[in-house]
Amino acid sequence: MTDDIRSEILLHVNGRTHRLSVDNRRTLLDALREGMGHTGPKKGCDRGQCGACTVLLDGRRVVSCLTLAVAADGAEVTTVEGLADDGELRPLQQAFIQLDGFQCGYCTPGQLCSAIGMLAEHAAGWPSAVTADISPDGPAPELDAGEVRERMSGNLCRCGAYPSIVRAVLETASREEVTR
Amino acid sequence: MKEFAYHRPSQIREALTMVVGNEGAQYLGGGTNLVDLMKDGVEMPTRLVDVRHLPLDGVRAAPGGGLVIGATTTNSDAAAHPEVRRRYPALSQAVLAGASGQLRNMATVGGNLLQRTRCAYYADPSQPCNKRSPGSGCSAITGEHHNHAVLGWSDHCVATHPSDMAVALAAFDAVVRYETLDGTHEIPLSEFYLPVGATPQHETVLPSGALITAVSLPKSAVSPRSQYRKVRERASYAFANVSIAAALDVHEGTVRSARIALGGVASCPWRARVAESVLQDGAATADKFRAAADAELSAAKPLRDNGYKVTLARNLIEAVLTELAARTK
Numbered sequence: 001m002t003d004d005i006r007s008e009i010l011l012h013v014n015g016r017t018h019r020l021s022v023d024n025r026r027t028l029l030d031a032l033r034e035g036m037g038h039t040g041p042k043k044g045c046d047r048g049q050c051g052a053c054t055v056l057l058d059g060r061r062v063v064s065c066l067t068l069a070v071a072a073d074g075a076e077v078t079t080v081e082g083l084a085d086d087g088e089l090r091p092l093q094q095a096f097i098q099l100d101g102f103q104c105g106y107c108t109p110g111q112l113c114s115a116i117g118m119l120a121e122h123a124a125g126w127p128s129a130v131t132a133d134i135s136p137d138g139p140a141p142e143l144d145a146g147e148v149r150e151r152m153s154g155n156l157c158r159c160g161a162y163p164s165i166v167r168a169v170l171e172t173a174s175r176e177e178v179t180r
Numbered sequence: 181m182k183e184f185a186y187h188r189p190s191q192i193r194e195a196l197t198m199v200v201g202n203e204g205a206q207y208l209g210g211g212t213n214l215v216d217l218m219k220d221g222v223e224m225p226t227r228l229v230d231v232r233h234l235p236l237d238g239v240r241a242a243p244g245g246g247l248v249i250g251a252t253t254t255n256s257d258a259a260a261h262p263e264v265r266r267r268y269p270a271l272s273q274a275v276l277a278g279a280s281g282q283l284r285n286m287a288t289v290g291g292n293l294l295q296r297t298r299c300a301y302y303a304d305p306s307q308p309c310n311k312r313s314p315g316s317g318c319s320a321i322t323g324e325h326h327n328h329a330v331l332g333w334s335d336h337c338v339a340t341h342p343s344d345m346a347v348a349l350a351a352f353d354a355v356v357r358y359e360t361l362d363g364t365h366e367i368p369l370s371e372f373y374l375p376v377g378a379t380p381q382h383e384t385v386l387p388s389g390a391l392i393t394a395v396s397l398p399k400s401a402v403s404p405r406s407q408y409r410k411v412r413e414r415a416s417y418a419f420a421n422v423s424i425a426a427a428l429d430v431h432e433g434t435v436r437s438a439r440i441a442l443g444g445v446a447s448c449p450w451r452a453r454v455a456e457s458v459l460q461d462g463a464a465t466a467d468k469f470r471a472a473a474d475a476e477l478s479a480a481k482p483l484r485d486n487g488y489k490v491t492l493a494r495n496l497i498e499a500v501l502t503e504l505a506a507r508t509k
Contacts, residue, residue: 024186024228025181048282051280061285062286068186068211068228114281117285121260126256126259127272128276129273134265134269134272151281153280154417
């Protein structure tokens with residue numbers, strides 16, 4: 001067994017495959033931003049506390065600043081750049097624009113990726129810390145402002161755009177339920 | 181960050197041979213704590229062995245009627261699992277009360293048990309800390325310690341264990357299963373964490389290089405009637421000041437069985453066995469619940485700035501038991 005400090009990895013980012021040689025210390029966030037030009041994910045705290053670097057890893061939201069690139073070898077990564085469908089913004093992205101879901105915009109890529117992941121978790125029936133009845137036999141938890149705030153608490157917004165972010169997420173959720 | 185090698189074994193024995201006998205080798209789970217500590221220079225592994233591709237994922241029924249949660253099951257999957265929610269609801273609630281959605285998607289059950297304290301002195305290599313640098317002293321005893329221990333601490337360390345999940349596991353008599361090159365071993369969670377004593381750097385009984393493979397929950401008549409409650413300094417995404425996992429079985433006004441564990445008060449999840457014995461076969465009344473809490477907390481030794489935790493713990497025990505009693509009548 002050789003103890004190499006670098007690794008050859010494959011990352012599938014927004015549908016495109018990248019072959020990279022990385023220092024094992026490289027985080028997924030740095031690999032995306034510095035190595036592949038995906039500057040959508042932002043480096044806020046670099047400690048997993050702010051959520052600005054949130055991406056979807058194999059469909060689930062994670063913080064890319066605490067994910068080692070080498071540990072993501074072979075994974076599907078979706079960044080904010082990959083959310084739009086052939087140039088057409090997603091309903092969530094449109095709702096953020098229409099309802100002023102941001103001010104400076106720095107946290108927005110993380111907010112968007114987190115909300116996409118969160119809505120999928122909710123659709124799968126996952127309860128949250130504010131769900132009154134977590135029994136799997138009862139009705140699925142209804143998404144209201146309290147649920148959205150709890151489920152999105154891993155994404156900080158220094159501008160304090162939270163009320164509009166909550167509205168944008170709820171607006172998207174209700175629309176998706178109509179079309180489902 | 182110091183340079184390190186990375187390995188991704190697919191078999192447990194292969195993983196063990198990569199870590200046992202190699203001082204600089206560590207297992208990597210979700211990395212939510214370890215990678216953070218590596219960035220701070222608190223942890224400096226020279227080899228990381230990624231355990232997430234080992235066959236240790238998922239929740240399954242145990243032969244005796246309990247549940248077995250694989251060590252690499254994410255916190256999210258453990259909390260969302262129907263059988264966990266149905267039979268051990270306080271465990272699901274405890275996991276959901278911890279961290280954020282993103283971190284729960286990454287963090288593993290095994291890693292959750294082994295996460296390190298969030299004492300700020302521990303995370304700062306420029307400060308004395310007996311847990312990080314044995315013999316250097318404890319900065320928190322006379323320093324910033326408003327969220328430190330009130331039970332079971334020593335003059336060498338007053339840090340708390342940060343896990344929510346482990347508090348519920350303690351209440352449910354969970355058993356930790358681990359693997360060494362000698363085979364499979366099991367130890368009750370109640371014996372898993374070592375008392376602080378003079379060696380706070382030694383936190384668990386796990387032998388060097390051992391790999392946690394699962395946590396098992398014994399079948400329990402009382403666990404479906406359980407609840408987790410956490411008090412923290414903001415509404416979400418913060419470590420506990422005090423938390424409680426409790427289960428209560430009341431029959432005709434009498435306590436048939438009670439399980440209580442506290443978080444945020446000690447170096448490990450604090451199983452409140454004194455309170456449980458006061459409650460056993462007694463009246464299920466608020467007075468009795470308060471007396472049980474007082475009996476447990478008579479051992480508390482608050483520091484200069486955290487006496488509020490004793491009051492908070494007492495109130496939480498009374499409030500949660502009262503709610504559980506109302507539900508089970």
